[in-house]
Amino acid sequence: xxxxxxxxxxxxxxxxxxxxxxxxxxxxxxxxxxxxxxxxxxxxxxxxxxxxxxxxxxxxxxxxxxxxxxxxxxxxxxxxxxxxxxxxxxxxxxxxxxxxxxxxxxxxxxxxx
Amino acid sequence: xxxxxxxxxxxxxxxxxxxxxxxxxxxxxxxxxxxxxxxxxxxxxxxxxxxxxxxxxxxxxxxxxxxxxxxxxxxxxxxxxxxxxxxxxxxxxxxxxxxxxxxxxxxxxx
Numbered sequence: 001x002x003x004x005x006x007x008x009x010x011x012x013x014x015x016x017x018x019x020x021x022x023x024x025x026x027x028x029x030x031x032x033x034x035x036x037x038x039x040x041x042x043x044x045x046x047x048x049x050x051x052x053x054x055x056x057x058x059x060x061x062x063x064x065x066x067x068x069x070x071x072x073x074x075x076x077x078x079x080x081x082x083x084x085x086x087x088x089x090x091x092x093x094x095x096x097x098x099x100x101x102x103x104x105x106x107x108x109x110x111x112x113x
Numbered sequence: 114x115x116x117x118x119x120x121x122x123x124x125x126x127x128x129x130x131x132x133x134x135x136x137x138x139x140x141x142x143x144x145x146x147x148x149x150x151x152x153x154x155x156x157x158x159x160x161x162x163x164x165x166x167x168x169x170x171x172x173x174x175x176x177x178x179x180x181x182x183x184x185x186x187x188x189x190x191x192x193x194x195x196x197x198x199x200x201x202x203x204x205x206x207x208x209x210x211x212x213x214x215x216x217x218x219x220x221x222x223x
Contacts, residue, residue: 032210034211034212036214038154042217043203043214043215046213087154089156093210093211095210101158101212103156103157105154
């Protein structure tokens with residue numbers, strides 16, 4: 001079946017360093033891949049998405065890379081800040097009216113001052 | 114303004130009770146969802162409604178019944194609550210090629 005998984009359950013970085021969070025997926029039929037950030041006590045917050053026919057997409061301080069050959073994507077956060085501390089999830093989406101997210105387990109990012 | 118609002122945010126109730134969680138969206142989008150997040154943070158879809166019509170109904174006990182009185186609301190009613198129902202329930206809306214989540218409702222069954 002379909003699955004989306006993150007490589008590491010926890011990641012600890014120093015403030016100001018770059019963070020890289022990795023994710024693997026199994027189903028090549030997904031239309032989009034999405035990264036979410038979930039802070040304690042809040043709902044998942046959309047960060048950035050990438051269409052399945054793209055390799056790279058950049059946002060504000062974040063970059064997502066998609067390697068379809070090995071079914072791997074990553075989220076890079078530049079100059080990590082304390083406010084970036086959260087659980088990060090990758091998800092695979094089949095588009096259309098029956099949008100369905102295949103949701104992976106999260107990586108908890110801790111930013112050390 | 115929050116696009117997706119849920120009430121209540123916290124709910125503690127006894128086993129066997131019936132409870133409802135309400136969800137309202139103010140963006141006018143057609144597709145709404147209910148997701149359940151367990152203690153390990155795994156998020157799983159429960160229901161999807163498109164324009165008040167049930168589209169996705171995952172393997173969920175029939176004690177859970179979604180109700181969509183109009184396009185802006187998708188409420189979740191749970192009968193005969195069990196300990197295993199304790200979780201965080203998220204309402205979400207489909208917009209463009211992604212899904213946006215509400216702030217969650219923390220349900221604890223004692």
